[in-house]
Amino acid sequence: MLDFKPNEKEIEKIGKFSIEEKNFRIENLKNFNSVGFPNKLVEDWKFSDLRHIVSKNFAKLDLKLKPSKEENFDFIKDFEHNYIVLVNGRLTSNSFQHEDNSQIVINPYLNKDFSNKKEKNPLINLNYALSIEGFNLEVKDNYKFNKVLVIYNLFTKDLNENILNSQNRIKIGKNSELHVFDYVINKSEKNFFNNVYEDLYLAESSVFKNISIQKNRSNGFFHKFSKNILSSKSNYSSFIFPLGLKFDKLDLEFNLEGENIECNLQAASFLNKGDHQEIKTRVNHLAPNCKSYQKVKNVIDLDSKGVYQGKIFVKNIAQKTDAYQLSKAILLDESSEFDSKPELEIYADDVKCSHGSTSGSVEKDSIYYLMTRGLSKNESVKLLINGFLSEIIVSIKSKTMKNFIEQKLLSQIYEH
Amino acid sequence: MLEIKNLKASINNKEILKGVDISIQPGELHAIMGPNGSGKSTLANVLSGKDGYEVSGELKYQGKDLINIPIDERAQKGIFLAFQYPTEIPGVNTNNFLKTSLNKIKKARGEKEMDTLSFIKMIKEKSNELGMNENMLSRQLNVGFSGGEKKKNEILQMKILNPNLAILDETDSGLDIDALKTVAKGVNSTRDKNKSFLVITHYQRLLNYIKPDFVHVLADGKIIKSGSMELAEQLEKTGYKGIN
Ligand SMILES: Nc1ncnc2c1ncn2[C@@H]1O[C@H](COP(=O)(O)OP(=O)(O)OP(=O)(O)O)[C@@H](O)[C@H]1O
Ligand SMILES: [Mg+2]
Numbered sequence: 001m002l003d004f005k006p007n008e009k010e011i012e013k014i015g016k017f018s019i020e021e022k023n024f025r026i027e028n029l030k031n032f033n034s035v036g037f038p039n040k041l042v043e044d045w046k047f048s049d050l051r052h053i054v055s056k057n058f059a060k061l062d063l064k065l066k067p068s069k070e071e072n073f074d075f076i077k078d079f080e081h082n083y084i085v086l087v088n089g090r091l092t093s094n095s096f097q098h099e100d101n102s103q104i105v106i107n108p109y110l111n112k113d114f115s116n117k118k119e120k121n122p123l124i125n126l127n128y129a130l131s132i133e134g135f136n137l138e139v140k141d142n143y144k145f146n147k148v149l150v151i152y153n154l155f156t157k158d159l160n161e162n163i164l165n166s167q168n169r170i171k172i173g174k175n176s177e178l179h180v181f182d183y184v185i186n187k188s189e190k191n192f193f194n195n196v197y198e199d200l201y202l203a204e205s206s207v208f209k210n211i212s213i214q215k216n217r218s219n220g221f222f223h224k225f226s227k228n229i230l231s232s233k234s235n236y237s238s239f240i241f242p243l244g245l246k247f248d249k250l251d252l253e254f255n256l257e258g259e260n261i262e263c264n265l266q267a268a269s270f271l272n273k274g275d276h277q278e279i280k281t282r283v284n285h286l287a288p289n290c291k292s293y294q295k296v297k298n299v300i301d302l303d304s305k306g307v308y309q310g311k312i313f314v315k316n317i318a319q320k321t322d323a324y325q326l327s328k329a330i331l332l333d334e335s336s337e338f339d340s341k342p343e344l345e346i347y348a349d350d351v352k353c354s355h356g357s358t359s360g361s362v363e364k365d366s367i368y369y370l371m372t373r374g375l376s377k378n379e380s381v382k383l384l385i386n387g388f389l390s391e392i393i394v395s396i397k398s399k400t401m402k403n404f405i406e407q408k409l410l411s412q413i414y415e416h
Numbered sequence: 417m418l419e420i421k422n423l424k425a426s427i428n429n430k431e432i433l434k435g436v437d438i439s440i441q442p443g444e445l446h447a448i449m450g451p452n453g454s455g456k457s458t459l460a461n462v463l464s465g466k467d468g469y470e471v472s473g474e475l476k477y478q479g480k481d482l483i484n485i486p487i488d489e490r491a492q493k494g495i496f497l498a499f500q501y502p503t504e505i506p507g508v509n510t511n512n513f514l515k516t517s518l519n520k521i522k523k524a525r526g527e528k529e530m531d532t533l534s535f536i537k538m539i540k541e542k543s544n545e546l547g548m549n550e551n552m553l554s555r556q557l558n559v560g561f562s563g564g565e566k567k568k569n570e571i572l573q574m575k576i577l578n579p580n581l582a583i584l585d586e587t588d589s590g591l592d593i594d595a596l597k598t599v600a601k602g603v604n605s606t607r608d609k610n611k612s613f614l615v616i617t618h619y620q621r622l623l624n625y626i627k628p629d630f631v632h633v634l635a636d637g638k639i640i641k642s643g644s645m646e647l648a649e650q651l652e653k654t655g656y657k658g659i660n
Contacts, residue, residue: 387507
């Protein structure tokens with residue numbers, strides 16, 4: 001059993017901090033050390049026993065902080081873009097060549113808000129305690145990006161049972177618009193654990209669109225907590241395609257703080273070879289007339305597991321809320337598992353909320369039909385899986401993006 | 417082309433086909449009629465190789481035993497089934513599917529695969545012949561197609577894949593009068609001395625257009641009577657009770 005209890009001295013190795021920050025970090029470290037990695041007895045982790053997963057896959061967890069150099073990697077050539085590069089979570093370079101640079105702030109970032117004293121999530125405690133600098137990106141008011149921003153998340157070859165903690169923040173000003181393409185490139189051949197805390201703030205009438213995908217299968221174990229604050233008339237949309245991650249938990253909180261907000265989250269993944277993927281959301285409708293939409297689709301093969309925990313909270317004043325949530329899974333093998341826990345907590349009376357969840361095997365009749373047209377069983381199943389997942393891709397508006405994602409997803413399916 | 421002898425088929429220990437004999441020569445068109453639940457679709461399924469049936473008896477296609485050949489290989493060898501209830505397949509684009517299917521079958525036959533341009537041209541021609549709007553083919557396979565549109569899509573596939581033995585399971589049910597004529601024309605245009613058809617129907621009307629060489633009556637899992645077109649005419653008058 002791996003006993004991971006970092007010493008307070010690890011905090012000093014990260015940098016020199018004010019007394020306040022140091023105490024904040026020490027406090028959070030104590031919290032983490034008192035409970036350790038959560039196991040399945042903790043409600044939020046009941047389908048993803050992280051303690052078990054970590055001790056099964058790691059002999060040690062190394063906090064080494066020696067900054068890694070940027071390794072060579074291929075930039076995306078399919079579409080023009082701005083970029084920032086994160087190496088093991090640390091901001092190393094950026095280019096906003098398609099933009100008016102006076103409208104953008106980009107710099108290394110560490111959270112300086114020490115007000116959260118009661119954090120209960122041990123992974124956030126761990127991050128608060130030991131985080132290094134990630135990036136801060138601010139888009140000023142009334143600025144719409146001309147081209148998409150690609151965030152290259154590079155994980156280096158020298159990683160070997162390391163645990164990385166970093167923090168990022170994105171803030172979009174009033175009437176501004178940013179499209180982000182989150183691209184994870186993994187060079188590590190050994191296991192590593194990446195624990196990220198992210199803040200996103202959308203000011204009034206701003207637009208944020210995001211697509212996340214991995215370039216390749218990875219030995220990474222990922223946890224990300226993302227706190228999203230949306231102001232009135234803002235528009236958030238995110239398409240997530242987690243592919244080939246040994247463990248991945250996305251814990252997303254949305255606070256819809258103003259009126260007429262649209263919040264749209266869709267995910268499609270093909271899980272195999274023991275992948276474990278959880279998406280957990282909490283959408284807080286705190287003001288009237290907002291719309292939230294969530295759709296999660298999983299195809300789950302050998303020894304793999306998909307989890308979706310989605311909670312919708314509607315405050316009493318949040319009348320005319322329109323909240324939708326659906327998860328669907330196809331299980332390809334007896335060893336595949338899908339767990340879903342939808343939750344509604346509604347205190348307003350004039351709302352439209354719906355949720356649903358289905359899981360099952362590939363339709364036998366569909367396989368039969370396709371086979372009578374000459375396709376092999378394997379080809380039929382792949383075509384059906386692709387059809388199942390492509391429903392999410394189809395709703396991406398940009399054609400270049402759509403093609404790019406489709407290729408990536410297809411190659412995953414056809415490789416298997 | 418096809419030799420069926422004493423063919424029995426059960427599903428979940430329930431015997432549905434109780435010894436069927438039919439022999440179809442190249443170039444012949446056979447019609448099968450029979451009451452609801454008599455086993456017509458079951459016969460079509462067993463011929464196309466559907467899993468789940470306990471099958472015994474003899475089944476020979478082009479002189480070779482068929483019983484242990486999987487579904488996709490039968491299709492590649494030229495057996496085609498037009499479904500009574502075509503399956504809706506969400507997320508699968510009809511055109512892409514048709515092209516994949518055609519090239520799979522061409523490949524199995526040792527023919528050159530078709531490139532996208534010639535495919536588009538061919539599909540446009542063939543769908544227009546059937547009075548289908550080719551825009552339909554950029555939709556998801558059979559999803560939201562009307563009953564008649566689904567049936568036409570089956571015939572379109574038959575025309576594209578060019579099988580040696582086509583089994584049509586109630587393709588005429590649910591078609592309007594004009595569509596029925598178009599479908600019959602579709603069948604007639606592909607008839608030649610090397611191709612055979614097994615046409616399952618409830619109505620003489622279709623047979624008026626496609627002129628079967630033989631008509632069989634399947635009742636309770638057995639062929640109880642075989643004859644010519646006149647048998648269909650007699651059935652129309654007397655119903656199945658009038659036989660035997
Ligand atoms: N999976 C099954 N399990 C049990 N009984 C079945 C199954 N499939 C078919 N049957 C039964 O077998 C019989 C024959 O069915 P089949 O579909 O072949 O009839 P049919 O002649 O095509 O009828 P119709 O004219 O209504 O299309 C029916 O009584 C049907 O209920
Ligand atoms: Mg039938």
